[in-house]
Amino acid sequence: xxxxxxxxxxxxxxxxxxxxxxxxxxxxxxxxxxxxxxxxxxxxxxxxxxxxxxxxxxxxxxxxxxxxxxxxxxxxxxxxxxxxxxxxxxxxxxxxxxxxxxxxxxxxxxxxxxxxxxxxxxxxxxxxxxxxxxxxxxxxxxxxxxxxxxxxxxxxxxxxxxxxxxxxxxxxxxxxxxxxxxxxxxxxxxxxxxxxxxxxxxxxxxxxxxxxxxxxxxxxxxxxxxxxxxxxxxxxxxxxxxxxxxxxxxxxxxxxxxxxxxxxxxxxxxxxxxxxxxxxxxxxxxxxxxxxxxxxxxxxxxxxxxxxxxxxxxxxxxxxxxxxxxxxxxxxxxxxxxxxxxxxxxxxxxxxxxxxxxxxxxxxxxxxxxxxxxxxxxxxxxxxxxxxxxxxxxxxxxxxxxxxxxxxxxxxxxxxxxxxxxxxxxxxxxxxxxxxxxxxxxxxxxxxxxxxxxxxxxxxxxxx
Numbered sequence: 001x002x003x004x005x006x007x008x009x010x011x012x013x014x015x016x017x018x019x020x021x022x023x024x025x026x027x028x029x030x031x032x033x034x035x036x037x038x039x040x041x042x043x044x045x046x047x048x049x050x051x052x053x054x055x056x057x058x059x060x061x062x063x064x065x066x067x068x069x070x071x072x073x074x075x076x077x078x079x080x081x082x083x084x085x086x087x088x089x090x091x092x093x094x095x096x097x098x099x100x101x102x103x104x105x106x107x108x109x110x111x112x113x114x115x116x117x118x119x120x121x122x123x124x125x126x127x128x129x130x131x132x133x134x135x136x137x138x139x140x141x142x143x144x145x146x147x148x149x150x151x152x153x154x155x156x157x158x159x160x161x162x163x164x165x166x167x168x169x170x171x172x173x174x175x176x177x178x179x180x181x182x183x184x185x186x187x188x189x190x191x192x193x194x195x196x197x198x199x200x201x202x203x204x205x206x207x208x209x210x211x212x213x214x215x216x217x218x219x220x221x222x223x224x225x226x227x228x229x230x231x232x233x234x235x236x237x238x239x240x241x242x243x244x245x246x247x248x249x250x251x252x253x254x255x256x257x258x259x260x261x262x263x264x265x266x267x268x269x270x271x272x273x274x275x276x277x278x279x280x281x282x283x284x285x286x287x288x289x290x291x292x293x294x295x296x297x298x299x300x301x302x303x304x305x306x307x308x309x310x311x312x313x314x315x316x317x318x319x320x321x322x323x324x325x326x327x328x329x330x331x332x333x334x335x336x337x338x339x340x341x342x343x344x345x346x347x348x349x350x351x352x353x354x355x356x357x358x359x360x361x362x363x364x365x366x367x368x369x370x371x372x373x374x375x376x377x378x379x380x381x382x383x384x385x386x387x388x389x390x391x392x393x394x395x396x397x398x399x400x401x402x403x404x405x406x407x408x409x410x411x412x413x414x415x416x417x418x419x420x421x422x423x424x425x426x427x428x429x430x431x432x433x434x435x436x437x438x439x440x441x442x443x444x445x446x447x448x449x450x451x452x453x454x455x456x457x458x459x460x461x462x463x464x
Contacts, residue, residue, distance in 0.1 A: 017059035018089040019043065019067075026085060031078040038078075039086055042070035047098065052156045053136035053148070056100030063097075064088045121145040125158070140165075229316065231257055231460045236396040240457075243311055244270060248457055249396045253333035256456040258326065260397055261291075261387035262404055263303065263453055268292035271303045274310075282383075282449035289386040291399070291452040297407045297419045297444040300325050300453035307455075321459040328410040328439070330456065331422045335400045335436045336393065346420045347413040350439035351432050358393070358401030358423070358436055365434070370402030373429035383449075384426055402426060404452035405440060412441035419443075425450035 021028045021039035029038045046066055050057035057063065067086040075081065121132050124143050136151050137144040140161040152162035227233045231248065234240035234257050239247040244267045248257035266288040272279045280294050295303075304323040311317045328346045332338040335358055341349050355361055359369035369378050371385040379385065379402075388398045405421040412418040418441035424434045427450055432438060442451065 016091040017095050018091075019059065019063070020087050020089070022084045023087060026083065029075065029080050029084050031074065031080065033078050034074070038071045038074045038080070038084060039067070041074055042067050042086075045070055050098045050100070052153060053151065054100055054139070055098075055133065055136065056096060057098040058094050058096050059088055059090065060094040061088070123147040123150070125150050125160075231317075231321070231457055234460075239396065242307075242457075243314060243316060244307070246455070251330070251334050251395050251397070253338045254330045254456075255461050256326070256330060256458045257460055258330075258334055258395075258397055259455050259457075260392070261454070262399055262406060263292050263295075263300075263455060264288065264387055265290050265292050268295065268303065271306050275302075275306060280447065284383040284449070286384060287386060289388075290384045291387055291404045293384065293404055293449045293452050294447045295407075295452060296447045297325070297442070297453075299447070300407045300455070303453075304455055318459075320462060321457060323455050324458055325407055325409040325453060326456045328408045328420050328422070331406070331408050332437075334393075334395065334397055335422075337436050341437065345412070345414045346408075346410055346439045347441070349437060351435055351437055353437040354435065356436045357434055363431060365401075370399065370424075371426045372402045372424065372434065373427050375429045381426065399423070401434060401436070402428075404450055405442075407442075407451070407453040412439065416441075417444060421451065 021037065030036070031038055031041070034041050046063065047057065049055075064087055071084055071086065075084070121130055121135060122128070123130055123135065123146055126147060126149075128147060130145065130147055132145065134148060135145040136148060138146060138158040138161055140157045143158065146158050150159050151157075152159055155162040155165055157165070231240045234248055234250055236249050239249045239260060240257060241247050246263075246267060247260045249260055251258050265286055268279070269288075269292075271277075282293050286293070301324075304325065308317065308322040312319070312321075326334070328349075329338060329341075332341055332349075337353055337356060340353055340356075357363070357365065357369075359365050364376055365372065365378050367378050368390055370390050371379050371381050374382060379390075381389075384403055387403070390398065390402075392398050393400055400423055402424050403426055404423075405425045406423045408420040408422055410420045412420050421440040421442055422438070424438065428434060433440070
């Protein structure tokens, strides 16, 4: 098997050159390591070397010898027998396969003298004398007759130009890296600015949400405050509270709000201080949360009048709303018997409904029923107790039984000037006096250590 390459001469003639891989009867060798035959590889290398060095490549014995040498080296490298012998056959004169630098250089009319066969030219780098065919011309700087030792194959130029190319490439690489770093920096800056913008927007949105939340909370608080300030909105939970901290709840069967506590020492003390009146203390110790005692019916009425004026002046009460003592019938509704007593004066209804007490129907009263005479052994107080010390009624009222007798607005019998007291006190222990229907009468100016009062707020539901 033989490979054949036909090379026409560049002249307008029929001259041809045949470059064969081997002679008759010889085998063309393939090298798996190279992926092609030895002849093909050697011929390609020869062509490439001529291009790199810009040397002229002509068909003839020189090419044939170069191919043999290359194929021999390749066969040795690949472990093959070096018995392939390429040959060249010419039909006429040897054609030029690749013109060299000599072909592009204008030739003088008179050819120069032929230099000696060896050491004919000096290398401009190392100063060695070389055969011109063993030198090359740099494609970049143009220097000629350079030793092949100074040839950088990959760059197809001299070492100095190759170094400059490497420096230029390094500079280009560094410039590209700088540009990339600058772009990364610009991108990071853009991202930082965007992150700051997003954070600022989020902060603004959160601030807006917080303002909206605060505004909603303020509206709700204002509504709650308005609701709380309006006694019409009073319920058992929450009750309505006045300027003294007295709490009021509605009682079914009545059109008033009842104070959940008997008027306390601290409530009455504010009235005494504001009016400059005298107030005799009882013969036992009391705290600010105990019920005020040693107060007459007249004292209770004046307290209600003072508190009404005070809170109307502060805008807490509307016209027509006023504090007063509870009516006898209202007190009965508060204690839970308003629908069972029928008509008549308080004197006629007193103790008429038997077997019913503020705590229920059992006798004697159970432990914790209220503050009564120590002989009943239902509480731990010798005299008055702080208001709210015992369980409230179903409507949220405390001490409807015990602690102190409570003045009511009504006359006792409709004839005399005596006024009604309800509920019993800390020094009562007899069965009849502790009935829910029990009444006591007293002169409007009488004061005792067991007499106190509870107030109601009237006109709440009738006011426009």
